[in-house]
Amino acid sequence: MGSPDEEHSLLRSDRLSRDFVAVGTEDTVAQALEKIRAAPGTNEIFYCYACDPDGRLVGVVPSRKLIRASPEERISSLMFTRVVKLPADAPDSLVEDFFVTYRFLAFPVVDTENRIVGVVEVSNFVDTFSDTLFDEVEGRVRGEVYRFVGLPDNESKEKxxxxxxxxxxxxxxxxxxxxxxxxxxxxxxxxxxxxxxxxxxxxxxxxxxxxxxxxxxxxxxxxxxxxxxxxxxxxxxxxxxxxxxxxxxxxxxxxxxxxxxxxxxxxxxxxxxxxxxxxxxxxxxxxxxxxxxxxxxxxxxxxxxxxxxxxxxxxxxxxxxxxxxxxxxxx
Structure with missing residues (x-):
């Protein structure tokens, strides 16, 4: 029997979603948007993942950036090449750390050959495993906003x-x-x-x-x-x-x-x-x-x-x- 972390890795978890959109680096924005429309079961597409001809993950494009780009523009000119990704055997603790640290809405999950096998979204992760995650993130965001406008962190508690x-x-x-x-x-x-x-x-x-x-x-x-x-x-x-x-x-x-x-x-x-x-x-x-x-x-x-x-x-x-x-x- 494997260790607890191995038993709760992403590949063995129902948190891993297979509903993601992968496009080629030379695809146009119009082609990428068409793939998004045709993808089954994808209600919320936060990011579009760019792969090379061998299927390896090489970039990511936020969906809002696709919408604002011209239809003829290439994915290679829009994508961010520094992709924050999770290994397929990532334990629960690492996934939680990623969401708290990077605050992205979703992370791609890759195998040992850097091929994308799914995505893990913040909504699924929080609803299933970590009710405290939103409280922590919300508290950080609230504190940052208060400090930015010159208010103490505990201002909301003052009656x-x-x-x-x-x-x-x-x-x-x-x-x-x-x-x-x-x-x-x-x-x-x-x-x-x-x-x-x-x-x-x-x-x-x-x-x-x-x-x-x-x-x-x-x-x-x-x-x-x-x-x-x-x-x-x-x-x-x-x-x-x-x-x-x-x-x-x-x-x-x-x-x-x-x-x-x-x-x-x-x-x-x-x-x-x-x-x-x-x-x-x-x-x-x-x-x-x-x-x-x-x-x-x-x-x-x-x-x-x-x-x-x-x-x-x-x-x-x-x-x-x-x-x-x-x-x-x-x-």
Whole structure:
């Protein structure tokens, strides 16, 4: 008699579904969709599996990607070649780990020669074997969403509205302070805006770019802290990549600014201001979560408001100063 894991392997389990769609790498999208329509007993097709001429699994294409692709496009140009797959003798514990770790809706199951023999879907697995799986995944997702918007994980359990309000109010004060400082900076440069009205038109675009990139790097750093795996090299790469993306965006905005400005001075100001502000926002977003973590302050709740407030005000000050000296005064 085999071991318990062998007795509960996928090949011996009714969780293994034979209802899957396999296509050739040179098939077109139209041919793949036709095979999906003709496949018997397939109510839910999450993924389409690409096989080579020998029947070995070489790629996977999400069904939503097939639907959005042009009918003439080849599967080889759409498929993901790094396929996460389960061996046919996988025990229950490994299957559960795969669903919790990768969070895919289904996994292909292959034999020793890498030929697909079936699929295991999350609905069948959870309904039959693991009622706790959805609770674990749901809890992770809920926690990630709460942290992303700056709320503690246990916020949903709080029943007292006043306590909820007191938890959130301090960071609203940060937003209010940042907004008031931005209003003050705008008031200082009021004459600049009056003399060159187009300056005001580009303020939202200048601010939103630094805010967006700052929040992105904040999320990366905060995620590292949550997973307790800090990679300093990855943080540096994130800042550099985000800064380069900001520079590319600055070039696009500068070209748009040229349409509204009689000279090159204003587009140059746009490029410099956005490049500096996005680089600053990326750096703050990368560093502040670690700083708050050191002082035992929740980095998700504290860093994002400060990144936005600081980057917004420095962006505005830089933008108005450059416009005043390089454009309005003609220096």
């Amino acid at each position: 007292r509205p006043l306590v909820m309000a007191l938890r959130r109010f301090p960071w609203l004060l940060v937003n209010i302070g940042g907004g008031f400082l931005a209003a003050t900076i705008s008031r200082i440069f009021e004459r600049t805006v009056e003399e060159l009205v187009v300056v005001a038109a580009f303020i939202p675009m200048v601010l939103v770019l630094s805010e967006s990139l700052g929040v992105q790097t904040t999320a990366v750093s905060a995620s590292m802290l949550a997973e307790k795996h800090v990679d300093k090299l990855q943080v540096r790469r994130e800042v550099l990549g985000t800064s380069l993306a900001g520079m590319m965006a600055a070039a696009v905005v500068a070209l748009l600014g040229r349409l509204y400005a009689p000279s090159l001075a204003f587009p140059i100001v746009l490029f410099i201001a956005i490049t500096l502000s996005t680089t600053l926002a990326a750096s703050l977003g990368a560093v502040l979560p670690f700083l708050f973590h050191r002082f035992r302050v929740d980095p998700h709740m504290a860093s994002a408001p400060l990144v936005l407030a600081i980057s917004d005000n420095i962006t505005l000050f830089t933008y108005f100063t450059l416009v005043t000296h390089l454009v309005v005064r003609g220096v």
